[in-house]
Amino acid sequence: MTIGEAWRAGAAKLREAGVGEEDANAELLLLHALGIGKAELLRDLREPMPAAKLEAWERSLARKAAGEPVQYIMGRQAFYGRWFEVTPDVLIPRPETELLVEAVLAACGGGALTALDVGTGSGAIAVTLAAERPAWRVYASDLSADAIAVARGNARANDADERVTFVRGDLLAPFVGGAGGGQFGEAGLAVDILVSNPPYIPSADLPGLQREVRDHEPRLALDGGPDGLAPYRRMAAQLRGLPRLPRLVAWEVGAGQAEDAAALLREAAEWERIWFVRDYAGIDRHVLAIRSE
Ligand code: GLN
Structure with missing residues (x-):
């Protein structure tokens, strides 16, 4: 599975769960699971999804599908240009x-x-x-x-x-x-x-x-x-x-x-x-x- 395929499959899973804004949510969680930025994500769409990151990605998708705010899953939120840990x-x-x-x-x-x-x-x-x-x-x-x-x-x-x-x-x-x-x-x-x-x-x-x-x-x-x-x-x-x-x-x-x-x-x-x-x-x-x- 490529990173791009993982992204699409993740968004589909969220859509099925009735979570709104599934593309944006899937993207945020994928960036978080991979520990990369948007530019790298777009560059690496055809690369294989790293096996070591698969579990974190699937776990966060499941939490999102269960309705949890993406900020609690990622553990942070930006505010006035700074990062804040949120639990x-x-x-x-x-x-x-x-x-x-x-x-x-x-x-x-x-x-x-x-x-x-x-x-x-x-x-x-x-x-x-x-x-x-x-x-x-x-x-x-x-x-x-x-x-x-x-x-x-x-x-x-x-x-x-x-x-x-x-x-x-x-x-x-x-x-x-x-x-x-x-x-x-x-x-x-x-x-x-x-x-x-x-x-x-x-x-x-x-x-x-x-x-x-x-x-x-x-x-x-x-x-x-x-x-x-x-x-x-x-x-x-x-x-x-x-x-x-x-x-x-x-x-x-x-x-x-x-x-x-x-x-x-x-x-x-x-x-x-x-x-x-x-x-x-x-x-x-x-x-x-x-x-x-
Ligand atoms: N003061 C905090 C904020 O603005 C918390 C507000 C609250 O919990 N009601 O985010």
């Missing part, structure tokens, strides 16, 4: 979240700022901010210890581990002050920028999600409570526990949630400006609130 313990970073990072970078200069990424998952946002802004100090939280382990690995792999501190905990809880003082003292952590892409799917909508998402991505990263807004409500309340209000808050939200999320921010504090950023589908996907010192 089923973390949400696969989405392209629209790159727009959130872009909006944060555009709203803030390169000065020495402290940024906090709440619900960091793979660490995509936190690590990208640290890598793009060498003068920033970045903190990141996640409720899942397994996610924190993945995120730490991603910070190391992208040479950002010295400027990103990961803390296990619920949303902003590890960073707010209080009697006795936690890890960040009685006052809590002074944060300039608060970024978050929290779980925001209303619980009742979870069964209706795409099968790949519903059956394979972590529920903890998806379930936003009865109306999907629970994490925003709690973050807005937690803002008061910080030693001072952040200069910028940037939240990714679900479809139709932007106005409600903005209202929560308005109730929590005074802002100079609140605006929305649309995603590639034209949906208001990010809510940003800024205030001057």
Whole structure:
């Protein structure tokens, strides 16, 4: 069997299983199994399929045919020009979240700022901010210890581990002050920028999600409570526990949630400006609130 024949047979197998985009998926998995790039694949189409790679190729095809996202099979996803390891313990970073990072970078200069990424998952946002802004100090939280382990690995792999501190905990809880003082003292952590892409799917909508998402991505990263807004409500309340209000808050939200999320921010504090950023589908996907010192 040649590499080209293996590709065609693989795509046919995926088509039979009812997996969408089978040609693209087969190509990605074949490149991964062979450990080569697209140019080499096209050059080697008539070469024999290496016997040593056959098992990995067939195993990954079977996983894809069973509905698993290709990113978990390959174990990685690109985000903002860098690779991130992904396991089923973390949400696969989405392209629209790159727009959130872009909006944060555009709203803030390169000065020495402290940024906090709440619900960091793979660490995509936190690590990208640290890598793009060498003068920033970045903190990141996640409720899942397994996610924190993945995120730490991603910070190391992208040479950002010295400027990103990961803390296990619920949303902003590890960073707010209080009697006795936690890890960040009685006052809590002074944060300039608060970024978050929290779980925001209303619980009742979870069964209706795409099968790949519903059956394979972590529920903890998806379930936003009865109306999907629970994490925003709690973050807005937690803002008061910080030693001072952040200069910028940037939240990714679900479809139709932007106005409600903005209202929560308005109730929590005074802002100079609140605006929305649309995603590639034209949906208001990010809510940003800024205030001057
Ligand atoms: N912050 C992570 C990301 O943007 C994880 C988001 C989540 O799990 N809800 O990919």
